[in-house]
Amino acid sequence: MSQDVFLESLGDDVYEIRLERPERMNALGVATVTALLQAVSDAASKRARVVLLCGSGRAFCAGADLKERKSMDLNARMAHNASINDAINAIAGAQFVSIAVLNGLALGGGLEMALACDLRMAAAGISLGLTESRVGAFPGAGGTQRLPRLIGASRAIQMMLSGEPVTSEYALEIGLVNEVVLPEDLQVRALAFARRLAGNSAPAMAAIKRLVKQGMELPLVDALRLERAALPEILGSADYAEGLAAFEERRAPKFTGRVP
Numbered sequence: 001m002s003q004d005v006f007l008e009s010l011g012d013d014v015y016e017i018r019l020e021r022p023e024r025m026n027a028l029g030v031a032t033v034t035a036l037l038q039a040v041s042d043a044a045s046k047r048a049r050v051v052l053l054c055g056s057g058r059a060f061c062a063g064a065d066l067k068e069r070k071s072m073d074l075n076a077r078m079a080h081n082a083s084i085n086d087a088i089n090a091i092a093g094a095q096f097v098s099i100a101v102l103n104g105l106a107l108g109g110g111l112e113m114a115l116a117c118d119l120r121m122a123a124a125g126i127s128l129g130l131t132e133s134r135v136g137a138f139p140g141a142g143g144t145q146r147l148p149r150l151i152g153a154s155r156a157i158q159m160m161l162s163g164e165p166v167t168s169e170y171a172l173e174i175g176l177v178n179e180v181v182l183p184e185d186l187q188v189r190a191l192a193f194a195r196r197l198a199g200n201s202a203p204a205m206a207a208i209k210r211l212v213k214q215g216m217e218l219p220l221v222d223a224l225r226l227e228r229a230a231l232p233e234i235l236g237s238a239d240y241a242e243g244l245a246a247f248e249e250r251r252a253p254k255f256t257g258r259v260p
Contacts, residue, residue: 128177
């Protein structure tokens with residue numbers, strides 16, 4: 001794996017994927033994106049329950065590496081964008097729960113990467129934005145589709161047309177992030193929450209993710225059918241039996257279920 005990205009076990013089925021290009025504000029260069037995709041695949045193969053996606057230094061991720069892209073021809077630029085999409089889509093489609101830990105600015109493809117995560121925790125006082133319009137482009141790694149689904153079309157269009165970043169505090173108000181934490185407390189809070197989630201049933205969490213994401217694309221009546229169709233596998237599972245037993249015995253459950 002490239003030295004730009006590290007995958008580390010934090011114990012309790014929690015892993016961290018860390019972007020390690022602080023001198024470039026963790027910008028997504030060609031090698032970085034290849035390593036990011038491999039790290040996501042490796043975390044899935046290890047059957048991680050929760051993955052924290054982090055950046056080193058003062059930024060989470062400044063987006064695509066525009067210095068690299070400037071020297072590319074159109075085919076290379078398209079290939080670079082496709083690889084960023086592949087990595088971001090892998091995060092979005094993973095069975096594990098993903099949490100973007102936004103320690104510093106998240107711009108362009110960096111915010112698009114965070115949007116692909118299930119949850120986003122941000123340090124107080126940082127900036128987040130889809131800034132592509134400032135260089136004559138548009139968010140091409142899922143931003144035009146994921147952002148409006150998260151915060152509504154009107155606010156999303158405003159952010160993308162202006163290219164102006166917003167503060168983490170405003171991002172919390174509009175639902176762009178789930179929680180804002182003092183910078184010095186962010187990593188501890190994220191890890192504690194990740195470990196709490198990792199104690200839940202992995203198949204149940206994967207089912208919740210799938211039902212929400214697929215159901216949002218369906219009419220309500222069809223989404224409710226989708227939900228009911230998923231019930232037998234969960235209610236007949238060993239994890240659910242353990243949960244019922246733990247409830248009766250007034251103890252914490254010990255879930256062992258895994259997802260493929």
